[in-house]
Amino acid sequence: MINRIISFSIKNKFIIGLLVVALVGLGIYSMSTVNLGSVPDITNNQVQVITVAPNLGTQDIEQFVTYPVELAMANLPDLVEIRSVSRFGLSVVTIVFDDEIGTYLPRQLVQEKLNDVQKSIPSGFGAPFMAPITTGLGEIFQYTLKTEPGYDTVYDAMELRTIQDWIVKRQMALVPGVIEINAFGGYVKQYEISLDPDKLKSMEITMPEVFTALENNNANTGGAYIEKNHQANFIRGEGLARSLDDLRSIAVKTINGRPILIKDVAEEVKYGNQVRYGALTQDGKESVGGQILMLKGENPNSVIKNVEKRIIEIQKSLPKGLKIEPFLSRSSLIERTTSTVTKNLVEGALIVIFVLVVLLGSLRGGLITASIIPLSLLFAFILMKQFGVWANLMSLGAIDFGIIVDGAVIIVE
Template sequence: MISRIVAFALQQRFITLAMVLVLTAAGIVSFSRLPIEAYPDVADVEVDVITLWPGHAAEEVERHITLQLEKELNGIANVTFLRSVSNFGLSNIRVLFADGADNYWARQQVLERIAQAEIPADARPQLGPLASVIGEVYRYTLHSRETPLIELKALQDWVLEREFRSVPGVVDVVSWGGGIKQYQITVEPSRLRAYNLTLKQVFDAVSANNANAGGSYIRDGQYALMVRGIGLVQSLGDLENIVVAAQKGTPVRVRDVGQVAIGHAIRFGVLGRDHEDDLVQGIVLMRKGENPGAVLAGVKKKLDEIRPLLPAGVTISPYYSRDRLVTTTVATVMRNLVEGALLVTVLLSLFLYNVRAALIVAVIIPLSLLFAFVVMDLRGIPANLLSLGAIDFGIIVDGAVIMTENIMRHLSERRVRGDQVIREVQHAAVEVARPLTFGVLIIMTVYVPILTFQRIEGKLFRPMAVTIALAVIGALALTLTLIPVLATFLFRRPPGEHESPLLRWLRRPYAWLLAGCVRRPLLPVAGAAALLVLSCLAFMVLGKEFLPELDEGDLWLRVKFPVGISLEDARPYVREIRERLLVFPEVRTVVSQLGAPDDGTDPNGPDNCEFYIGLKPREAWRIKDKNKLVSAMADALIGMPGITMNFSQPIKDNVDEALAGVKGELSIKLFGPDVFTLEAKAKEVAGVLGAIHGVADLDYDHLVGQPQLQIVVDRKAAARYGINVQDVQDAIEAATRGRVVGEIFEGERRFNLAVRLAQDSEPLVGLRNLTISAPSGERIPLAQLAEF
């Protein structure tokens, strides 16, 4: 079979060359289409269940939402882990599936199960986007001196997000900062008392005066007129004129009992950039398995289309684009490939002492890689720096060197010319084809165990093994076909029998060493055994890292504030951190993400802040070593009280969190039923780990410590005045976050309409003095109906 392949290639030389040209063209096209990432996607199949329940404490979210959803999700087939976080107003559950599960099947199973969960009616669980842990490919901020921040946030949510989602490969856009626009009616308690009205009357009146009605149709000649009752609120003036009640024929309107304005709902997070404290940000997420180069090209094209359509004074300022890293990765790989090919060519010229032979062997390197690219493109296998950088040129050209050297030897010994060259080349090629093929196949068996790896190991190393195996297969096929054909063209005249001076110089010490080893065979055996022992000892003391360290060019800083700090009180510290980092000349921009985005995709509290530190090119660095730069930044932040910090990189931080479920490189997990005991033990473990040499950025998750104001309703006192518990809860809700009673439409946009009570004094004093309307008309202070 092998001899027939060689014979066919030599008999049909021009067909062979044409096939090589087709391979070259196909390889170039495949390389341009091949998804190339700087880092492999090592995360398991994951489905995030995000449930927003604004205004409710973490305990209530855990009891009414998280536990109920977990109970249903536990029964799904192929589920390996469930990880959940319950925060103020937010439940986030991550469902991890076994390796090999289909992403869309997993999402369908989760959707079916969450529909069966018994959760509050105003809490609607949703699935997180189908994005990988390395899917954050583009980040930008919105700026304007004239447009209010909530309007920028509305522009981001209703215009920019929709436009970027239309780009092929984009699965979602995460919006950060700004606050969600909300129409608000702020009711004055004193005016309610003056008109003898209750808060519930305001709720009901506003809700009843904001709706459209649909009827049938009436005939008008030959036409059918659809009947619509238009009653939706169109403006703030419409809200002010809503009638709450009528007293002695005089209507009492909303403007008589309060004020109408536009504000924002409860904010989960605040975003800042450089010297600006409050901005709006968009993060473009790439769908899992897409080509980042093609996606980013589409995003940038869409951005050019969007810019002319923005309102006057609004600008989009990108600060992170994955193509910078991808371009660097591709350039690194291509430089290594070119340098490696040139080095191999030079060495082959020195050892074979024939430039033509060296060029024949060297041409196998790019062609074998193009063959690998074609197959990878057809099979949908992505490439990354790890898989491409692991290609061994020595393995690729091993067979080609043997084939070329044997052909040269035959031609130089036989000194054939003309048509006899083809016959002699065929004889030389067939002579070594079988052992050469078996040798290459034996080398390939080394990578077979890697192909059986599962989960993280498989996603990390399997593409590398597949890439190398395909390149070796391509090199073998080209060695058996192309090299004999090229030899017939380049060696029409027999090559001279000239031994390389380098080989002649190396032969003398090698012959002396070989003779000594033959005379004393125990010496090489003992030396090999000693090297084996030394290698084992070195391996035991050598530092080990499962995931390779990739220099992404930027830094990611995570800062933890004391538990219980508010967004408003954390903002001055966040600004101070940004200012201290901007002092470094190596830094081009600093973006801070305090808390969580409004969609709940990143469940963090106000005590957590993440900083993207964009760095300039290394040529502009004053501190050339990156580790020393990180140490200098850490020293600059040491003086800030009550914070802990952890430096990482943007992609690496996401990968570490996806692998272990925690935000760090190395973690220890404690399990138990009591959170207070877990908190105490975690503190003890942190104390022990702090004494270990080399440990840096040490911290533990604080499970307890969030301060609460618990208002416990005195049922006996409420019953004495005929007041229901729900009336008390409605008043508390309206006094703190506001009660959502409807929606206001602005074209295709819609925003919540909330009613809230005005608080003139201190919030705590105002809550104590908050009055509840009794059926008898009395106004009972909350302090008499509940315990604080």
């Protein structure tokens, strides 16, 4: 059989040459487009269901939230295991599926069950939702919003967080391959109304009435349209509060023909912030940052390049005196890993070529045998691209050129 292959190759040099050229071309294409990472991602095929209920203790979370979710997910097809964590105000249920059914079918199955689970969870105990489609290695980029010299007193922690949430995050979410942007640091802006209990009591107004008034008077409504002269005039009612004065002027109820406004029963209407449990500091000063998570299965090297391009565009829309400063990027780790693998492969190939030339006693025979190394490597990249195997320290670092050329040495001899 081997003699026939050798004979065919010698008699049909043109065909063999074309096959080699095709192998090289397809191999170079696969090598340039294969997913490039630093280390292999061994995260199993899982879906996490998260429920946040800040007022509930651990026992209530387990009984009224975690248990119903686990029970609803117990009979899903291709299920491997279910595990959960119940803590004060938080429930996390991890559902692990078989790898063969893909990424999106399990999420569809879980979402169908969540629609039913929501009915069994008591009102006010939180709404379960699925975590983003990412893995333990999905964190690829982190950055901070930094003030330039001379603007330290212009932007406080609340303004920086508002810019992060409403300018940077919204534009960064459009980057291909990015699944979520988590913000941390600063203060989340809120509108706070401090009610005066004595005023409420004297005017016979209850707190639920204040809540209802705020809810009903802080919204825009549509009023269909009026047709006139063969034209449709659309009606739109604008009632959305856009300032503190708008909130102060909301009417709670009417007493003896006189409207009672929020400012009549409130001690203060002001800007406030959510209760926070930590802070981000940079160079000894409080700062605001963001964490970018990558979609599962995407090429981290390509996603990071897209993120860096988008940062340049976002920088143009930031207020004067602010800049986005990256402080953690997976690209540097990928670059060091790729450099290490490339160095090892080149050095290994040169040593093997030298040994072959010396042992075979023929420069031509040694080079012919050594040509197996790049061709085998290109063929490996073709298969890696075909079967979705990532190029990283583990998959490339295990290549042994001595074993690759072993058969070629025997044939040449």
